Amino acid sequence: MNRRYLFPALSVVVLAAVIALATADPSRDPEALGDLGSVADALGVPRDAGGSVTVAAILQAIADRVPVQADLPRILHSPCCVEPGNPASVAVEALPGSICTITVEYPSENLSQAKGLQERRCVPSTGLVVFTWLVGSQTDPGRATISVNCQRPDHADTANAEALLQIGCDGS
Numbered sequence: 001m002n003r004r005y006l007f008p009a010l011s012v013v014v015l016a017a018v019i020a021l022a023t024a025d026p027s028r029d030p031e032a033l034g035d036l037g038s039v040a041d042a043l044g045v046p047r048d049a050g051g052s053v054t055v056a057a058i059l060q061a062i063a064d065r066v067p068v069q070a071d072l073p074r075i076l077h078s079p080c081c082v083e084p085g086n087p088a089s090v091a092v093e094a095l096p097g098s099i100c101t102i103t104v105e106y107p108s109e110n111l112s113q114a115k116g117l118q119e120r121r122c123v124p125s126t127g128l129v130v131f132t133w134l135v136g137s138q139t140d141p142g143r144a145t146i147s148v149n150c151q152r153p154d155h156a157d158t159a160n161a162e163a164l165l166q167i168g169c170d171g172s
Helices: 009-023 037-043 055-065
Strands: 074-077 087-093 099-105 128-134 142-151 158-167
Touching (some): 099 128
8 A cells, every 4th residue: 555654534533532632621621521431442542450541541542553754755855957868866764774666757758767776775773765877868858757665664554755857957
């Protein structure tokens, strides 16, 4: 499945409900705290020996389901333009240990087969990866689309980032 690392819709609704419950003033509205049991059950939060559950336990269960750094991968550097026959480099930040692939679709709608566009593992300590390839000397001018797809080794989900690259710096 190909999707961004974002809150699942249900978690957003549940999180809003839990925040409302946690910030309610029981002296003004005793019913506002309601029963957190159904929320806890939906999230699989275990109850204590007395059958109770805390707001903190529910928030932790939601946090455990939300991947860290939801905005990754992110293209940190991509050239605005490159002349045919010259190298291009794209620097990407992803979750550490991710395996990233890159595709470059040229204005002719052909995918680049250039060396340097092979799958790469991000640096474990920083999550950085750099792809460098040579734009063919016969590549048509126009806009190319760069797509980066990253997958963490411990997740089935993938995440994408895209950038545009002008082939031919004179704007043609």
